[in-house]
Amino acid sequence: MAIGFHIDDEPGGDSTHLLVVSGEVDLFTAAELKSRLSAPIDAGATRVIVDLSAVTFIDSSSLGVLIGAHKRLEPAGGRLVIVCDDRTIINTFKTTGLDRVFEIVASRADATAT
DSSP: TTTTEEEEEOOSSEEEEEEEEEEESSSSHHHHHHHHHHHHHHHHSEEEEEEEEEEEEEEEEHHHHHHHHHHHHHHTOOEEEEEEEOOHHHHHHHTTGGGGGGGGEHHHHHHHHH
């Protein structure tokens, strides 16, 4: 398991679900992230907020998990919102072009306001 990896779930109503992720999100934790993202989508959530504010590292396998969740939500008019204000993590999204795929906001307040 990656250093300090942890996920908290916070249901946000009928169609919204919040995942708060911390630590290193990598190949070793991608399966758990996928499972924890899939559960609320399977239960009918159409808006999933993933708070990466406490993430110290994210790799391509984890980005792939986020893309998969986005692709599952999109056909139903749903969306995946990423909360992150860490320049290093945001640069990972920009480098891969995923900043144009995901809605990335600086705070949970911004995520719930959209």
